[in-house]
Amino acid sequence: MNESASSRSRILKRLHGIHSQSRFADHPEITEPQSPSWTTEEKISRLKSMMESVHSEIHCCSERDFDTVFRKVADEKSIASLLYAKNTQLGSRIHSLKQSTPEKMPELVNYDVTIETMKKRIFSIDASITETLGGIAETGSLILWPSRDEPRLMSLIPPIHLAVLQAEKIYNTFSEAIDEGRWAEKGMPTNALLISGPSKTADIEQTLVYGVHGPKQLVVFIIQ
Amino acid sequence: MSAKANHSPHRLSEKAFFESSGSALKDPKLRRNFKRAMNGLMEKRRDIFPDASELEETRGRAGGIRRKTLAYFPELLEKLEANCESNGIRVHWAETTEQANQIVLEIARSTNTRLAVKGKSMVSEEMHLNAFLEKHDIEAIESDLGEYIIQVVNELPSHIIMPAIHKNLEEISQLFQEKVDPNRSSESAEEMTATARLILRQKFHDADMGISGVNFAVAETGTLCLVENEGNGRFSTTLPKVHVAVMGIEKVVESLQDLPPLLKMLTRSATGQPITTYFNMISGPRREGELDGPEEVHLVLLDHGRSKIYEDELLRETLLCIRCGACMNHCPVYTRIGGHAYNAVYPGPIGKILTPQIEGIESVGYLANASSLCGACVEVCPVKIPITDILLRLRRNRVRKKNARHWTDLNGGKSLMELMTWKGWKQVLSQPSLYRTQASLLSRIGNLLPAQIPVLRQWARSRSLPRFSKKPLHRLVEEAGIDHE
Numbered sequence: 130m131n132e133s134a135s136s137r138s139r140i141l142k143r144l145h146g147i148h149s150q151s152r153f154a155d156h157p158e159i160t161e162p163q164s165p166s167w168t169t170e171e172k173i174s175r176l177k178s179m180m181e182s183v184h185s186e187i188h189c190c191s192e193r194d195f196d197t198v199f200r201k202v203a204d205e206k207s208i209a210s211l212l213y214a215k216n217t218q219l220g221s222r223i224h225s226l227k228q229s230t231p232e233k234m235p236e237l238v239n240y241d242v243t244i245e246t247m248k249k250r251i252f253s254i255d256a257s258i259t260e261t262l263g264g265i266a267e268t269g270s271l272i273l274w275p276s277r278d279e280p281r282l283m284s285l286i287p288p289i290h291l292a293v294l295q296a297e298k299i300y301n302t303f304s305e306a307i308d309e310g311r312w313a314e315k316g317m318p319t320n321a322l323l324i325s326g327p328s329k330t331a332d333i334e335q336t337l338v339y340g341v342h343g344p345k346q347l348v349v350f351i352i353q
Numbered sequence: 354m355s356a357k358a359n360h361s362p363h364r365l366s367e368k369a370f371f372e373s374s375g376s377a378l379k380d381p382k383l384r385r386n387f388k389r390a391m392n393g394l395m396e397k398r399r400d401i402f403p404d405a406s407e408l409e410e411t412r413g414r415a416g417g418i419r420r421k422t423l424a425y426f427p428e429l430l431e432k433l434e435a436n437c438e439s440n441g442i443r444v445h446w447a448e449t450t451e452q453a454n455q456i457v458l459e460i461a462r463s464t465n466t467r468l469a470v471k472g473k474s475m476v477s478e479e480m481h482l483n484a485f486l487e488k489h490d491i492e493a494i495e496s497d498l499g500e501y502i503i504q505v506v507n508e509l510p511s512h513i514i515m516p517a518i519h520k521n522l523e524e525i526s527q528l529f530q531e532k533v534d535p536n537r538s539s540e541s542a543e544e545m546t547a548t549a550r551l552i553l554r555q556k557f558h559d560a561d562m563g564i565s566g567v568n569f570a571v572a573e574t575g576t577l578c579l580v581e582n583e584g585n586g587r588f589s590t591t592l593p594k595v596h597v598a599v600m601g602i603e604k605v606v607e608s609l610q611d612l613p614p615l616l617k618m619l620t621r622s623a624t625g626q627p628i629t630t631y632f633n634m635i636s637g638p639r640r641e642g643e644l645d646g647p648e649e650v651h652l653v654l655l656d657h658g659r660s661k662i663y664e665d666e667l668l669r670e671t672l673l674c675i676r677c678g679a680c681m682n683h684c685p686v687y688t689r690i691g692g693h694a695y696n697a698v699y700p701g702p703i704g705k706i707l708t709p710q711i712e713g714i715e716s717v718g719y720l721a722n723a724s725s726l727c728g729a730c731v732e733v734c735p736v737k738i739p740i741t742d743i744l745l746r747l748r749r750n751r752v753r754k755k756n757a758r759h760w761t762d763l764n765g766g767k768s769l770m771e772l773m774t775w776k777g778w779k780q781v782l783s784q785p786s787l788y789r790t791q792a793s794l795l796s797r798i799g800n801l802l803p804a805q806i807p808v809l810r811q812w813a814r815s816r817s818l819p820r821f822s823k824k825p826l827h828r829l830v831e832e833a834g835i836d837h838e
Contacts, residue, residue, distance in 0.1 A: 132452060132455075133445045133446045133447070133452075133456065134446070136446040136447055136448040136452060136656070137446035139448060140430075140446060140448060140602065140654075140656045140660050141427050141430065141431065143660040143661070143663070143664070144426050144427035144430070144660050144663055145427045147663060147664060151666055152423075152424050152425075152426070153424050158417070159414055159417035159418060159421065160410065160413070160414055160417075162410075162411070162414065162614065179627065183630070240644060241644070242644065243644050243645070244592070244644060244645035248558060249558075252554065252558060267627075268617075268627050268628035269627070269628070270628055270632075276643075277640075277642045277643050277644065280643065280644040280645045280646075281587075281591050281645050281646055282591055282592065282645045285584060285587050285588065285591065302613065303612070303613040303616070304610060304613040304614075307609050307610060307612075307613070308610070312574075312609055313573055313574060313608065313609050313610075316574070317440075317574045317575075317576050317609075317634065317636040318636065319635070319636060319637050319638070319639065319640055319643060319646055320591070320633070320634065320635055320636070320646060321576075321634040321636070322587075322631065322632065322633055322634065323628065323631070323632035324630065324631060325628045325629065325630050325631075325632075326630045327630070328582070328583055328584040328630055328631075329582050329583070329630055330498045330499075330546060330582060330583050331515075331582075331624070332497070332498040332499035332502065332515060332516070332517055333498070333502075333517070333522060333525050333542040333545055333546065334390075334520075334521055334522040334525070334542065335389075335390055335393055335515070335518075336522070336542035338542050338543050338546040340546070340550070341498055341546050341549070341550055341582075341583045341584065341585075342496065342550060342553060342554070342557075342583045342584040342585045342588055343583065343584025343587065343588075343630075343631070344584075
């Protein structure tokens with residue numbers, strides 16, 4: 130038996146050795162929290178104000194207006210190169226946008242090879258754009274489940290992260306998102322994330338500074 | 354409680370503690386830095402919990418979840434292990450920090466790791482992992498900004514959430530100039546953050562291994578959760594080809610639904626934030642067809658005395674802790690002496706109960722004495738750990754242990770002197786004539802007793818002797834015409 134296995138059996142033996150009466154002695158009833166139930170409008174406005182309070186930029190627009198709003202943001206922020214995932218619905222939209230109006234669009238970089246192949250390149254891209262699985266109104270958070278098509282590092286390495294959120298996918302709470310999305314039953318992805326703003330730190334004399342390791346800016350398009 | 358070989362480069366002793374806390378008290382800059390920071394953190398926490406009854410309810414819920422977890426502790430650890438393994442996470446068990454270090458080293462060797470980037474982890478501090486890896490020619494770089502700052506000057510974190518809180522802007526700016534990058538302007542927090550971003554992004558790019566802690570590990574799904582603001586945790590766990598997570602075994606929770614209330618209490622109690630920027634849930638290495646993420650994920654489960662702590666019903670509550678740091682933010686002792694004075698990995702109230710239990714009560718039990726028992730920590734603890742009760746128990750255990758070789762151990766570990774004193778006291782107080790004789794004797798000669806005589810000497814070491822009244826109280830009462838019946 131190797132050392133890890135013998136440590137394992139000794140640790141578990143000690144824990145199992147505790148008299149069960151002592152282990153299960155009157156642990157208190159856990160009450161369910163009162164969960165808010167906001168309307169879609171209320172959820173949007175709550176999420177918006179929570180996220181704006183931590184320096185995120187929120188644009189509400191219709192499905193149809195997205196192209197215009199997106200191009201305007203890309204232009205304002207002088208985004209010259211954009212990391213995207215061509216195989217997603219959003220990715221194909223961005224792709225056709227580039228084809229129809231190439232002069233008004235940044236250079237597109239598709240994340241379609243392994244990170245080992247494009248590590249150097251990815252550190253020099255201005256921005257990325259990703260879909261989201263949903264949002265959380267209570268805490269002002271985006272839910273991301275990166276996938277084969279839309280890898281994990283897209284929302285981390287480029288200095289500007291653009292994210293698209295469907296208004297009807299904003300949950301009241303984190304707990305509701307886990308429940309309604311049936312996370313436990315479905316099984317978790319390699320990596321699931323809540324993102325609630327651009328990267329930040331207050332480690333130097335408690336001074337809040339945005340953009341320490343991850344994105345310096347987070348832009349959310351809420352599609353109504 | 355076993356006294357283990359301690360590989361800490363810092364000497365732990367009662368004398369050293371008295372000296373370091375004494376000099377901390379005399380350091381006005383240090384006291385200013387801490388006072389300012391703690392006031393700020395207390396204010397932020399107060400603002401995010403405006404409703405006292407709701408706060409009570411949420412604390413009850415969070416504490417309930419942690420207590421439920423501990424009731425099924427071994428079963429949940431087995432479930433966590435099984436589900437992590439089926440997700441492709443390799444699980445390792447370590448009873449001691451030496452074993453845990455060895456496991457990390459073996460993984461590093463098998464993956465040809467030369468450079469590791471680290472996310473913030475108190476368990477890795479407990480292991481003194483950086484120093485250990487360095488001895489074996491593996492560079493381990495802290496990537497949390499606060500941890501990075503103190504690593505540059507080779508110090509221990511002075512706070513479990515804000516490791517560099519003992520330093521002010523000017524001091525950090527100076528160390529950036531001297532030790533980080535003399536060619537860049539490093540005057541404001543923004544400039545220094547930008548410098549660190551540049552340097553550490555290169556490290557993330559180059560690193561072979563990422564090392565992280567774990568805030569919660571979900572048994573139900575085999576998911577490791579990390580709570581952070583900076584994104585360095587995500588970098589460390591996503592970019593390098595190997596990810597090693599080190600975790601104290603008590604960090605397990607049962608289900609995904611346990612996460613929301615605990616996360617809520619953690620971020621609010623720690624820094625008054627409704628949520629941190631990132632909540633990172635990792636359930637395995639890169640899967641077939643995925644383009645990024647580590648190829649190997651390892652989980653090191655560290656005991657280091659925790660299964661011993663679990664044996665006692667009261668002491669077990671120490672294991673409820675979710676490491677928010679609210680107890681230190683509100684501690685009058687911590688605020689005045691700062692985090693380094695304790696010379697221990699975990700400072701403040703949680704450190705006073707945890708350190709003696711994992712490092713040995715014989716060697717560091719004195720930490721349990723460094724409290725006024727004011728109970729502020731108990732009031733703010735998000736999971737309601739009875740810190741003061743545990744402190745008192747540890748004090749008692751320490752005294753008993755000290756006197757354990759004495760024959761009077763039959764009397765609950767009291768020393769002969771203590772035993773005699775209490776016996777005598779009882780005699781005097783239960784016999785009115787004896788009491789009166791003693792009282793009138795003391796009122797006449799009590800003030801002449803020199804402070805150097807035994808018994809009084811111990812009392813007078815840190816207190817001034819009380820003045821005896823010329824007349825005992827019962828005489829004064831009689832003279833005032835009050836009928837004492």
